[in-house]
Amino acid sequence: MSTTERHRTSARRESILGDEPGAFATARFVRITPMKARRVVDLVRGLPADEALTLLEFAPQSAAETVYKVLSSAVANATTTEGLASGDLVVSVARVDEGPTMKRWRPRAQGRATRINKRTSHITIAVQPADVVAKKGKK
Numbered sequence: 334m335s336t337t338e339r340h341r342t343s344a345r346r347e348s349i350l351g352d353e354p355g356a357f358a359t360a361r362f363v364r365i366t367p368m369k370a371r372r373v374v375d376l377v378r379g380l381p382a383d384e385a386l387t388l389l390e391f392a393p394q395s396a397a398e399t400v401y402k403v404l405s406s407a408v409a410n411a412t413t414t415e416g417l418a419s420g421d422l423v424v425s426v427a428r429v430d431e432g433p434t435m436k437r438w439r440p441r442a443q444g445r446a447t448r449i450n451k452r453t454s455h456i457t458i459a460v461q462p463a464d465v466v467a468k469k470g471k472k
Contacts, residue, residue, distance in 0.1 A: 349426055355461035356411035360403045362432050366452040370396045370429040374456065382408050382422040382460050400456060407460045423466045426459035 342352070349357050363370070373396040377385035382404065389401040404424065411417045432453035438446045 349457065349459050350461070353461060353465050354415060354417060355425065355459055355465065356407055356415050356417070357426065357457060357459035358403050358406035358410055359455065359457045360399055361455045363399050363454045363456055364451070365396050365399065365454055367429045367431045367454045369394065370400070370454045370456055373397050373400050374427045374429050374458075377404065377424050377458075378427040380424055381463070382419065382424060385424050400458070403456050403458050404460075407458045411460050417462055421463045422460040423463045424458060425461040425466050425469075426457065428457050430455040430457070 346357070373389070373392060373394050376388060376392065377400065380388070385404060386401065386408075389397045389404065408419050408422060411422055412419050432455050434453065435451040437449040437451060439449050441447050
């Protein structure tokens with residue numbers, strides 16, 4: 334189903350892809366800090382999807398596993414719902430937003446306590462055909 338045949342378009346899809354072909358996937362409330370996840374996401378932004386998956390498979394960071402799952406889900410969404418070929422997909426949008434922070438307390442010396450922030454992330458990755466991304470870059 335192409336974007337021209339769509340009857341309804343979600344607001345999230347509009348904000349991420351507009352009316353261009355492509356697909357996206359999101360992992361929300363992931364228990365990793367956004368700063369650590371952004372290190373991994375910055376590695377794959379702009380790469381071809383198959384190359385990005387290979388890079389994430391061997392990346393030593395702990396966030397690489399989650400980003401790998403999100404990227405493979407985005408590629409699967411593009412092939413099944415949009416009918417795009419997985420060979421010519423490029424990571425066009427890759428972002429990490431901050432989710433809610435869980436606040437915990439750690440006992441310290443002399444009856445004091447310090448706060449521990451357990452941060453969460455929302456990871457969004459969108460893939461588009463290479464020719465669409467190339468046209469965007471020329472504008």
